[in-house]
Amino acid sequence: MKATERRDILLRIIDLCESVSKKGLNPFDVRVGELFDKLRELLPLLRRHEELALDLQAVVGLAEVIRQQGEWIKHRSSLLYLDPLLVMLKIHALSTEELAQIFVRSWHPILELECLTPLGLKEGLEYWKFLPSLQERLRELPKMEVQPGRIGLKELEEMGFIHECFDEMLDSLWLELRKRGRVDYWKFIKGKNFSERVKRAYLLSFLITYGLAKIYLDPIEERIEVEAVDEPQRKREIQSMVISITK
Amino acid sequence: MTEETQDELREKFARAIQLLCFKHHMEPGARTWELRHALGKNYEQILEALQTELEKFGLTIKRVSSGGEAESDRFFVTLRESPPLTTARTYGWRVDEMGMLAAILAQLLVRGGKAPLKEILQVLEEKFPKFRIDPAIEKFIRRGYLSQDEEGMLYIGWRTRAEVDEKTLLGLLLGKGKS
Secondary structure, three states: OOHHHHHHHHHHHHHHHHHHHHHOOOHHHOOHHHHHHHHHHHHHHOOOHHHHHHHHHHHHHHHHHHHHHHHHHHHHOOOOOOOHHHHHHHHHHOOHHHHHHHHHHOEOOEOOEOOOOHHHHHHHHHHHHHOOOHHHHHOOOOOOOOOOOOOOHHHHHHHOOOHHHHHHHHHHHHHHHHHHOOEEHHHHHOOOOHHHHHHHHHHHHHHHHOOOEEEEEEOOOOEEEEEEOOOOOOOOOOOOOOOOOOO | OOOOOHHHHHHHHHHHHHHHHEOEOOEOOEEHHHHHHHHOOOHHHHHHHHHHHHHOOOEEEEEEOOOOOHHHOEEEEEEOOOOOHHHHHOOOOOHHHHHHHHHHHHHHHHOOOEEEHHHHHHHHHOOOOHHHHHHHHHHHHHHOOEEEOOOOEEEEOHHHHHHEOHHHHHHHHOOOOOO
């Protein structure tokens, strides 16, 4: 069996387990025993760390399905279990008024009060003192028309839109990565500010695509590492990966 | 509790009622540890005595499990009996909103407390106008009757656990509830 096939099977199992908890499917639709047998067959064939990590993730997912099966049995054996179809038919049959009556007759509203503290009063007073008059607030903001401007070559170079400059930036980033060895992805792309972080991540993605850098993913510990490669290698299998960067 | 003087007891009653009724941040009620901290080790006895007093006004104290440790359970003061529909309308509820909430809760309860919003909407859209459904669901989530996750799954909210007698709701829906 090829590595890609093994990986696909593992990913399918993980996806199935996730869909049970996320989409609220019946956990007994998952044939846990058969899937564990499949994992047992696959285990001796797994070589790479990534495959072993996926295997572990699949086992954890199946364990979660078993937990949900327990919850499902508990719910079914409780007094609250009714056939969802029967309930749906009842909802269809009853008028809005009747449904409202049902809600009200099973409803015991909470007694809740809101109180104003001296601190709240002080804050309110401060707000009122600094609130501009209604006339001022309704005044329209002055309109300012902005004409499209020109952008210089130097600015374009700085932004990385000029090809030569882009290659230079890639080279310098590659040299930096090579110097730092195998390094945490987030530490490597960290810049002075958010835009620099995005820029470094963008450039790094090119290095990875060109085969000039390797990316190591540890799904269990959620760690991503990168390392420079001297000679670009021919890839046996191509995978795409999305890493979102937030401010 | 016998060692406590009448004044001390009255003071603790007042403290308990303040904790239970006034909103702290966004939610009313008090957690077990808050009550223990404010009323002392015998907080349960104080609550029992307070319960007797509250019953005279048609109120009761309800304990709602947080699903985790007992220390995080929340106590609320609720109405002992359900209000009549005409009175409930004066609490800021429309009849169709109450009907919608009953339909949503019934579906969630029979499905173990959660269901995809999309499926709930399909049932509602056959009965209620769409322009009323979205704002109503938003209102139920805002008030804590429902909660929703990023995956679009709808859950029973903390307020439903505190205010709605789930068994009665399902019983009434099937026409075998309390009369």
